[in-house]
Amino acid sequence: MLTVSTNNSSEQLTPAPKPTPIAALTLYGFDSKVVAISRHKINRDGRTGQGQLVDPQACLTLLMNDLTQSNKDDSKASNVILPQNILINNAKGVCWHTKRQRRRMWFTGKDHVCLNVEWPPLLWCWSVDGGIHIFALASNTRPTMNSRIYHSPLCNINGKGSLCVGSAKPTVSTSVHHLKECEASLFDSNFSHTNGSHTHKLEIYQGSAGNFKYWREKEKTKGRVKVAELQYYGTLAETLDKIGAI
Secondary structure, three states, rough: EEEEEEEEEEEOOOOOOOOOOEEEEEEEEEEEEEEEEEEEEEOOOOOOEEEEOHHHHHHHHHHHHHHHHHOOHHHHHOOOOOOOOEEEOOEEEEEEEEOOEEEEEEEEEOOEEEEEEEEEEEEEEEOOOEEEEEEEEEEOOOOOOOEEEEOOOOOOOOOOEEEOOOOOOOOOOOHHHHHHHHHHHHHOOEOOEEEOOOOOOHHHHHHHHOOOOOOOHHHHOOOOOOOOOOOEEEEHHHHHHHHHOO
C-alpha cells in the first residue's frame, strides 16, 4: 500500500493490478526475414501451450488495435463514428460484412497445407450469448434486410452458421474495436472438417475432403466463389431471426 501526504493529510493509493502473460508469439524465418508466426496461449503454470499459425499481417493489426484501445473505455463507443461495414451494433452484439479478399487459408489433417485463395464476401454476427455466426454474401455491396444470405463454403461452420472456435476463445466484449480479433478466429484458423452438406450445392465438393478439393481448385484457377455454388439460407432479416443472436 502506498501512502501519499498532501498538506498535512494522507491519502492511501492502491497499486494497479499487475498484468499477467496471456499469450506468446514465435517467429519463424531465415536470418531476419519472418515467414510465419505462431501464437501460443500461456497456461496457468506459466508455460506456453500448443501453438497455432496466424497470419503475420493480421497479427500486427491485432497488436496495434490492442495497444491503441487498451486504455479506452468501450462504453464510449457510442461516441465513435462506426465503420461503413457495420450493419447492427447494440447491447446484444454486432453484425457486419467483409468484402471478398485474397488471403491464405489453412487446412490441417495428415498434412498442414496453406492455400492462397479469394475468400467470398462474408456476413458476421457476433454476440455474447450466441457466439460467432458466419454466412456468405452474393457481392461486396452492403446488404439490406432483404438481401439473400448463403451458407458459407467453409470448414468449421455448422448448418446454422455457428463457428467452432475450439480452444480459441474470442474476447467477451463484442465492441467494434475487436472485430479484427473476431475475424482472425476464422481467417487464421486451421480448417479441419466440415459440419454437414451445406457447404456446396454439388455433392463432389461436400464433406471435408470435398471442401479441400474445392478450395485447391480455386487456388489453381485463381477463381472466386460463385453464387450458383452456394446453398441459400434466407434473407438477412430471416437469418437474424433464425440465429436469434442480435
